[in-house]
Amino acid sequence: xxxxxxxxxxxxxxxxxxxxxxxxxxxxxxxxxTDTEQLQEKALTIRAIPELKGFDRHEHFIDFGPAIxxxxxxxxxxxxxxxxxxxxxxxxxxxxxxxxxTLGGNICAEGIKHTLWAPLLALDTRLEFRTxxxxxxxxxxxxxxxxxxxxLTKVRVPTEVxxxxxxxxxxxxxxIANDSASFVFLADTDQSILAxxxxxxxxxxxxxxxxxxxxxxxxxxxxxxxxxxxxIEQASLQFDQLVPESETKTIMKIQFLNLVRYSVGQLS
Numbered sequence: 714x715x716x717x718x719x720x721x722x723x724x725x726x727x728x729x730x731x732x733x734x735x736x737x738x739x740x741x742x743x744x745x746x747t748d749t750e751q752l753q754e755k756a757l758t759i760r761a762i763p764e765l766k767g768f769d770r771h772e773h774f775i776d777f778g779p780a781i782x783x784x785x786x787x788x789x790x791x792x793x794x795x796x797x798x799x800x801x802x803x804x805x806x807x808x809x810x811x812x813x814x815t816l817g818g819n820i821c822a823e824g825i826k827h828t829l830w831a832p833l834l835a836l837d838t839r840l841e842f843r844t845x846x847x848x849x850x851x852x853x854x855x856x857x858x859x860x861x862x863x864x865l866t867k868v869r870v871p872t873e874v875x876x877x878x879x880x881x882x883x884x885x886x887x888x889i890a891n892d893s894a895s896f897v898f899l900a901d902t903d904q905s906i907l908a909x910x911x912x913x914x915x916x917x918x919x920x921x922x923x924x925x926x927x928x929x930x931x932x933x934x935x936x937x938x939x940x941x942x943x944x945i946e947q948a949s950l951q952f953d954q955l956v957p958e959s960e961t962k963t964i965m966k967i968q969f970l971n972l973v974r975y976s977v978g979q980l981s
Contacts, residue, residue: 722757727764730864731845733757742864744780744815765866777868779817786816795872797832797880797897804828804882817865830915831895832880841867875899879976883968891917892961898976907932907980914969917959922951935981948973
């Protein structure tokens with residue numbers, strides 16, 4: 714199918730995908746095509762491939778196909794997947810767009826990291842990429858781009874339950890803009906001790922600091938005011954060090970620290 718000097722190919726199975734990827738160096742793969750203005754001269758849609766559209770629930774994780782739509786993920790229910798993932802899904806665009814947009818597209822979109830990046834990163838999601846003869850597994854925290862010649866075929870999301878799980882969206886509602894970002898805070902306790910914590914901010918940058926998290930793990934609950942304020946100061950320093958300068962950095966830092974302060978206040 715051709716449109717405006719573009720050739721859009723439709724894959725019916727993974728063999729079709731591997732064939733076209735091997736045959737065309739500049740091929741762009743997409744699912745829902747909600748970023749249609751970014752389509753290259755040759756593009757391949759995978760939304761018709763059954764094995765890339767479904768999901769499989771296991772005891773400790775869910776395997777999602779990259780072509781599953783955001784609406785299909787929401788239909789699974791909040792209690793059947795990590796709450797922060799469900800909350801992030803519901804914050805995206807409109808129901809009409811969510812009926813078209815796919816998980817893989819949200820992960821692989823160029824430019825500003827889209828809404829699902831923060832929960833997927835915080836949950837230690839693993840991505841599976843394939844060629845005809847090879848498989849690669851890449852943790853979300855290590856993912857920067859699709860390996861050349863490979864196709865995203867599976868998104869494995871751990872389903873462990875966290876005592877405190879917070880997702881917040883920053884910037885315009887239902888729209889990705891230069892000042893858009895997603896924030897996630899996860900925490901677990903054990904006998905009034907903070908056993909684990911994860912803090913993630915994604916948008917025009919990706920922020921997660923193990924050094925920051927390790928500074929408060931092991932603290933006794935409830936946290937004293939001094940401990941909370943010291944942690945906020947450390948978060949501020951880490952943000953300054955890890956986040957590149959940009960026109961939105963100052964306001965993003967203020968919002969980030971406010972969310973960290975609020976989230977730490979939920980620990981008891």
